[in-house]
Amino acid sequence: MSLLSVRDLSTEFQSGGRWLEAVSDVAFDLQRGEILGLVGESGCGKSTIAYSVMRLLARNARIRSGEVWLEDVNLATLDEEELQDLRGRQISMIFQDPTTALDSLFTVGHQVIETLQEHLNLDPAGARQRALELLRQLGIPAAEQRLKAYPYQFSGGMSQRIALAIAIACHPQVLIADEPTTALDVTIQAQILQLIRRLLVDEQGTGVLLITHDLGVVAQVCDRVAVMYAGKIVEFGDVHSIFSKPLHPYTQALLSSLPSKGIARGRLENIQGRVPGLADRPSGCRFHPRCPQAKAVCRERVPPLKQVSASQEVACVLYD
């Protein structure tokens, strides 16, 4: 059984009295001990999937249909109290900007310890001890003093380590990382990604859903990847296959817009046109107005995600 299984998830936002779909019929599985990348341009619905899974959608958003199974529990229908118990203990999340994710008025120690005490039956001394261990595990020097420090005294990278310590404090099975390194320097980025890989995935078998717009990050740490365009998954499969043989024209375009050694002196490709807004998503395949290989049928038919090889699925009429 998969650890996390998202089935036909559609999420919509209210805007000027209308409900607009941000995520349409998205389905994927996350296994134990893997990092699944969710990649796409901004506005494609990656973060909306994350918030739908966590059930932390803003007031003006709701899950319209679909299921989110965390082992044998459907998160999509759980009530607030049950969710609160599962969050942090079974499923956790870290965010893009670590400096705003922590409450600036409380010490870092307080924020780690309150998490531990919320979910585990620990006395104050035990919780403190465990918090120290966590900080050390995450490579935070002088952990003892750092517990007493306030968030503003930390750099971005250190804050993200603290946020990670809080997120994994109670050994959740699933971690959702929403652009966890986008706000950080490249060198710090690599450190954080390695921590997630080594400490969580390899040692504890956590399943990580890594949301990013950065294909470099995907290539660096992900096992499998789902490529999203305008609220839908257009291609899904293991990272090696997709990077070596991208099938969907959108994936191909994304990859050829990346600078690489081979074309260091050539021109970088870019994708013509813009990502359509929520209100004016085209009919049929949503990529067809920008697709260099579009046919007449693309305007009418919505291509379903189809298995084309053992390790790759794609939603495109070219592979029918």
Next chain:
Amino acid sequence: MRLIRYIGGRLLLLLPVLFGTSILIFLLLRLIPGDPAAVILGLRATPERLAIVREELGLDLPIHLQYGQWLGKVLSGDLGKDFRSNEAVTDLLSVRLPVTIELTLLSLALAIAIAVPLGIRAAIKPGGIADRGSMLLGLFGISIPDFWLGIMLILVFSLALRMFPSSGYARLHEDILVNLRSFFLPALTLAVGLSAVLVRVTRSAVLEVMERDFVKFLRAKGLRERLVIYQHVLRNASIPIVTVIGLQFGYLLGGAVIVEEVFSLPGVGRLIVSATLERNYPVVQAGMLVVAFMFILVNLVTDVLYALLNPKIRGAGA
């Protein structure tokens, strides 16, 4: 240690502010037409008698000398004598001041007790009952003048229902129950206006904080909602709330003047009003100075609260 240095710095700043205030009070008072000597003498006033009284009171000196004399005395702790009764102004104030302090503090406490919980509930459920209630309180509290509300409260609760006395009072240490009963209606009158402002500020501050990333993260880590709201959100929201309370304290002191009149409470406000009518310069000057001092003191307390609430300010030690 840093906190003590911070408070020390703020206290030093107090001196120039008070100095400026004293000049302003002194000059403003002398801009009001009217002659204290004429008030004292009344019908007996003749040019000769007026000249004598003016000389006695020191009013014949140039204004900067008058100010210098007054300031010199104030600095040595002598606030002068009441022109009419010849009582020491310090004695007058020592009786009146506790009344005003109690009135403002009680109404502050009442306003906070009404507005903060209501504002939080309004923010948690926009459009809910608490939200509509807070809207009503906001509108009501801002639109209704203090003096009218005070009179209505007297009509209903003192005259019709006989629950509270309409005037008079006992000092706090004499009889605490009688004291609190006599302060309840005046404090409520003042509190309504303040809580109207406070409930709106609390609501919008809580709403704003609830949108911040760290609240999402607190929820993502599964912290129970009660702790999210009452520990994290409220503490963050309390910074704008404290700011508004500090600023609105001036409104309380101004309102106290009217409320003391309506409920015949012998406070500083009433003292200043009657002394102004009599052009009783030493009493007005001292009274205003004390009120200004209270206002500045409250703002000092606000600054200290900031530092206590926000570790970043404390760390900077500004």
